[in-house]
Amino acid sequence: MIANDFYEDRLDLSARNMGSDNAWAQMPEVECVEAIRCDPRISARDVRLFLTFISAMDRVRDAVRLWSAGFDLFEAHPEVFNPIEASAMPFSVLRARLFDSGVSQRHGPDTEAWRSIAGSLARRSGSVCRVIDSGVGDAKELLRDLRSRDRMGRSRYPMLRGPKLAPMWVRIMSSPGGADIDRIDIIPVAVDVQVRRVTENLKVTDTQGLKLKKAKPEIQSAWHNAVSAARIGGPSGIKGTCAALDPALWFFGKYGCSHCENERQRVPIGLACNHCQLDFPIAAKGSRPGTSN
Secondary structure, eight states, X not given: OHHHHHHTTOOOOGGGTOOOSOTGGGSHHHHHHHHHTTSTTOOHHHHHHHHHHHHHTOSSSOHHHHHHHHHHHHHHOGGGGOHHHHHHSOHHHHHHHHHHHTOOSSHHHHHHHHHHHHHHHHTTOSHHHHHHHHSEEEHHHHHHHXXXXXXXXXXXXXXXXXXXHHHHHHHHHHTTTOOEEETGGGOOOOOOHHHHHHHHHTTXXXXXXXXXXXXXXXXXXXXXXXXXXXXXXXXXXTTTSHHHHHHHHHHIIIIIIHHXXXXXXXXXXXXXXXXXXOOSOBOXXXXXXXXXX
């Protein structure tokens, strides 16, 4: 139901002052990629490099602000997204670029992670490099490569290797990254605050009192079972999988549940909202799906 509303343009976002057409196109990473692709000089590899580096920074962040800052950085300093140039760049220069653009949050560690990822990509070996360079990969191999370490025992892809970002990045390589990825059906929902919010509000799980890290497996399992019993739409590379459900859940949490919680009233955006368990009054009829303000 959530995925159908999301992919079939059946959302009413008028109370959020947003357009209701093509919610998928309003995902921040999708908006950025569409803008980047307007430049004929930009290759598919360039797009996937941009998606990879910015995905690595998506840790407890406002995703919309992060991707917007990332796009501005890509426009102003494309060399930062070139693995060879970024890995050879003086640390202070790279740090300044990430700091000034608003892309970094923990500026030292984020810069270290960016440089480490750039160094690994500059070597152009392994499944991660292959999917970025050639646009082909296998989900299981990609997850394994993301968790790999170098000879010194250091992570080759710090931050990207985590339980939230790893599955999210694999999905992003496919859509909007355009890569052809086998076995993408093994990719679980990438659980973050927004995904947990909509999951709990719909009573798909009850993980109240658990830290997010411990709640993730239960949430992922519940949505995996739901996807197995449903027909999920989405872009061709992820259609019918949790990878397709993931952006729909995030969107509902970000623009649906968060708005209602802030307003202290239920302002539905789609059919799934009929099952919401929030103990708030329902907003005036003019704010409900199928009507106008």
